[in-house]
Amino acid sequence: MYVVYILKNLNNKIYIGYTTNLDRRIWYHNNGLSIYTNKYKPWKIETYINFNNEKLAKNFERYLKSGSGKAFLRKRLINI
DSSP states (O other), X not given: OEEEEEEEETTOOEEEXXXXXXXXXXXXXXXXXXXXXXXXXXXXXXXXXXXXXXXXXXXXXXXXXXXXXXXXIIIIIOOO
C-alpha cells in the first residue's frame, strides 16, 4: 500500500508526503528525524489517501505540491 499524507502542525503549517508505512513516517516527523519538519513539530495527520499503485501515489503527491494542487488541497481536502 502506498500512502500520500497531509500533516498539519499547531500553526496550521502543511506538509505533504508519500510513504509505505504511515505510522513509522509520522513517528519520524514528530521525533525530529526529518530535517524539514523537525522545527515545526508536533505534527498530526490531517488526511491521507491510499493507493495500490506506486506511480499514481507519487504523481498525486507531486500534484498536491504544485500550484493547482495546493488550491485543490485547500478547497477539497483540508480545512485551514
